[in-house]
Amino acid sequence: MSEYKQLIDKPIFHTIGRVADGMGREAYVVGGFVRDLLLGRPSKDIDFVTVGSGIDLARASARALGQHIKVTVFKSFGTARLAWHGTELEFVGARRESYDRNSRNPIVEDGTLDEDIARRDFTINAMALCINADRFGALVDNYNGLDDLKAGIIRTPLDPDITFSDDPLRILRAVRFATQLGFRIAPETLMAMARNAGRMTILAHERIKDELQKIMASPKPSIGFVLMMKTGVLPYVLPELEAMSGVETRHGRGHKDNFYHTLEVLDNVAARTSDIWTRWGALLHDIGKPVTKQWDAKNGWTFHNHNFVGSKMVPRIFRRLGLPLGEEMRKVQKLVELHMRPIALVEDEVTDSAVRRLANYAEEDLEDLMILARADITSKNLEKKQRFLENFDIVDEKIRAVRALDLDRAFRPALDGFDIMAMFGLPQGREVGTLMKELTRVSKDCEIEPTRQAAIDFLLDLGTRMGLHGDPSLLPDPATKPKKKTSN
Ligand code: ATP
């Protein structure tokens, strides 16, 4: 069996292939699915292309696959989709596309497989595997996509200037694949991206967002932003980030290039967490710097309140890109606003109350804030860097200690030894000790509700089994009982 045949040797492909055979049709799996299959990457969806109506093949395949499979038809696109065991199967008829300079939408007509392959954006996305029984597993690779896949190269099958001008989203897709897969962009393709960057204005923000999120989720997101900067695409995607680039010098004093610093922080964070919003926090943490930048002879360059100003800029950016405006955005704002707090903390003395204040402020985002604060130490001075990181270890330790203490308090039983002595009319001694120890154990293990009544019921029951009689009416009134002081 050929190598490719083996890759698709699954009942689903044989079944749909046979359905196509019965209709006298050519059918293939195609595009991103074939690319990911050859790379050994998982895919969420499978694209099928057939010469003829994709909708008909989808309907017939659904019948062959089972009784209850629902087919969703997108008539105006000539496509149909069905969900099969958690995978989206997408069916489309082969088509040719031609673009009119004055319109954003292509003219779409029925076409051959070769024409369908030629309209695809990159050679690595322009391969198909046949699923008809007589040619099962035959690879169609008209543009040497396999060689480019092996060499790790992104290249357009046709003239790159036409490809990018026709649909400028492809510029961003090239950046995304380079970042996601760690591939290089072929020089002639890269130059055409730069030449056509201005076409980005016709793109809907929604489409930009999807690619941006894939770049942000990549192992090393900086690759994408450097490419966007170099090709002149960044102003159309995130002008606020582009504004951070460059170094100004006065009287021999410069500041760091905040664009490249930001990218270093972003990669540091990405190495520590896959949480996309913490990564956004890293990308935007210094976004307020260009607007707050000031020079004075005494202090040199300053960026007063850039964290507050930056956090106020986040909603505008999120709204523009169509990113979620709820919890996710609030987390990013919080990270931007607080990103300097941990470092201020380690510069002062790390007291319990300072740690607790920060923890209360950051709430459930404290760990991510600490990841960002550590990532923000990009000093080239290794000794200084080491010292900061060691101080962060002390803060981490303190956070853990304070948390453990607070947790301990949260699970403290609702009654204490004095209550037990009063309720059972007992002097201090072994029996009170036993009752207290058991009450503490069940409270900590959450075996009883954390209420006063639950503690009373538990003690009455345990007391009876120990031959003791308890009377809750003898308990001191909790409202008048002096509170035991807890240390801080
Ligand atoms: P992923 O699924 O990881 O986002 P993909 O390449 O599979 O990446 P899809 O949107 O699933 O992207 O598209 C499937 C295929 O359709 C692509 O591999 C490519 O062949 C083709 N395609 C998608 N978008 C474009 C486009 N803008 N221009 C040309 N071809 C495209």
Ligand code: MG
């Ligand atoms: Mg895909």
